[in-house]
Amino acid sequence: MAIVLGENQYGKAENRLVRIDRDGERHRITDLNVSVSLSGDLADTHLTGDNGKVLATDTQKNTVFAFARDGIGEIEAFGLRLARHFVDSQPSIHRAAVRIESYPWARLEVAGKPAHHSFARSGEGTRTALITYDGERAEVTGGLTDLTVLNSTDSEFWGFPRDEYTTLAEVTDRILATAVSATWRFATAEGADWGKAYETARACLLDAFGGTYSYSLQQTLYAMGTRVLENVPELAEISLSLPNKHHFLSDLSAFGLDNPGEVFFAADRPYGLIEGTVRRDDS
Incomplete structure (x- = not known):
């Protein structure tokens, strides 16, 4: 051998x-x-x-x-x-x-x-x-990391499969938070306005995150990617990595206190990690 x-x-x-x-x-x-x-x-x-x-x-x-x-x-x-x-x-x-x-x-x-x-x-x-x-041949990929965003409402998560290991409760109002990492591939390495593309893509990511009523972080990912491609024609595709920064409602009943969705424990791990690519379909 x-x-x-x-x-x-x-x-x-x-x-x-x-x-x-x-x-x-x-x-x-x-x-x-x-x-x-x-x-x-x-x-x-x-x-x-x-x-x-x-x-x-x-x-x-x-x-x-x-x-x-x-x-x-x-x-x-x-x-x-x-x-x-x-x-x-x-x-x-x-x-x-x-x-x-x-x-x-x-x-x-x-x-x-x-x-x-x-x-x-x-x-x-x-x-x-x-x-x-x-x-x-040159290939150029732009992007950003560690863009931390949070919606304090307008996010739900329910309707998922349940089996003998499922303990997660369905929710119709939750905090949705993530630290966005995105990479976008330019269709060509020549002639792009790199700075404008970055500023537009970043603004679109923020607009789509804040403006999407979310039933899943996956849905939000697709909305963010779509918004970028619709507004930056130089891009062929965008890939997103969105860790779900979980916020759990803190149980204050032991102290004789209620908690009407105001006090949360921000967990750093483990976390759901949602990743995906949105690309143009030229077929």
């Missing part, structure tokens, strides 16, 4: 990059986590330890920071620049994947006015991008 090397890749993970754009007195901050992964003709380093075709991960890190000196712009465009550079400049590298997380900062107010150079990390979710390039 022969033993052979299978698929492999390597890279520099989680390069923490902060750039300050100093446009006069008004500064702008870009805070990124950039991970690079490369694959290709790399069998020699695994089989014999010959590193002649291995672009050092330290070089990859340096490239990320050097490219940032020319400006970052939209993270999808920055990732495309990096991915194409690694493949086109290194004969042994046949595919590059660049994953980026962009952390939001909000401008502070000083004396009632927006500050020029003071910021606070905001809780609006983390923007993400994944760019792959194989020398001929």
